[in-house]
Amino acid sequence: AQKVTQAQTEISVVEKEDVTLDCVYETRDTTYYLFWYKQPPSGELVFLIRRNSFDEQNEISGRYSWNFQKSTSSFNFTITASQVVDSAVYFCALGRSGGSNYKLTFGKGTLLTVNP
Amino acid sequence: SQTIHQWPATLVQPVGSPLSLECTVEGTSNPNLYWYRQAAGRGLQLLFYSVGIGQISSEVPQNLSASRPQDRQFILSSKKLLLSDSGFYLCAWDRDTSLTITDTQYFGPGTRLTVL
Numbered sequence: 001a002q003k004v005t006q007a008q009t010e011i012s013v014v015e016k017e018d019v020t021l022d023c024v025y026e027t028r029d030t031t032y033y034l035f036w037y038k039q040p041p042s043g044e045l046v047f048l049i050r051r052n053s054f055d056e057q058n059e060i061s062g063r064y065s066w067n068f069q070k071s072t073s074s075f076n077f078t079i080t081a082s083q084v085v086d087s088a089v090y091f092c093a094l095g096r097s098g099g100s101n102y103k104l105t106f107g108k109g110t111l112l113t114v115n116p
Numbered sequence: 117s118q119t120i121h122q123w124p125a126t127l128v129q130p131v132g133s134p135l136s137l138e139c140t141v142e143g144t145s146n147p148n149l150y151w152y153r154q155a156a157g158r159g160l161q162l163l164f165y166s167v168g169i170g171q172i173s174s175e176v177p178q179n180l181s182a183s184r185p186q187d188r189q190f191i192l193s194s195k196k197l198l199l200s201d202s203g204f205y206l207c208a209w210d211r212d213t214s215l216t217i218t219d220t221q222y223f224g225p226g227t228r229l230t231v232l
Contacts, residue, residue, distance in 0.1 A: 035221075044223055045206065045208075050220045103162055104221060109158045
């Protein structure tokens with residue numbers, strides 16, 4: 001069965017602090033996909049990144065970086081020098097590889113509050 | 117570019133009344149379409165998905181139904197709303213890619229439904 005665990009329910013930091021959001025997944029598939037989404041107070045889920053299981057290279061996009069480690073089944077997300085606009089709920093999700101199963105398995109989300 | 121629309125943005129309905137939420141996608145053809153519900157507490161629950169016109173898969177038993185009358189239109193309905201139907205409803209789409217690839221799901225702005 002697919003499972004995504006985001007153990008941090010809520011995190012509160014002060015602006016300019018670095019913060020890491022944890023994501024641990026479970027799957028028996030050899031090919032799978034991992035995603036991060038941001039949900040600001042407006043509600044819309046905004047896609048941040050997609051990573052397939054064969055690509056363990058870490059990725060950096062501006063202040064955002066992602067650390068994918070298959071050995072520990074983790075796909076952690078770090079925000080460097082956090083800003084108030086980063087305040088949102090962040091979801092990690094796991095997708096299976098094609099076929100008739102198109103469903104994503106979402107974690108329960110981490111509420112990040114960045115205080116000025 | 118592709119865009120996804122949902123309406124209405126907010127809705128307040130009495131218990132026992134009918135419901136119709138609409139989702140449309142522009143800029144793509146033959147998308148996969150999804151309905152999610154997010155109740156208080158943040159978890160995302162997949163309700164329905166559709167891989168083509170008239171093809172609907174239901175994930176959980178409930179008093180909701182979905183229909184796909186046109187390629188890029190997805191409708192969520194209920195004949196009689198329950199208090200427990202309150203929540204934030206999100207529509208999403210992804211491309212109908214090959215059987216070996218899972219595409220990224222992109223979400224609409226959502227509809228906030230309150231049943232009184």
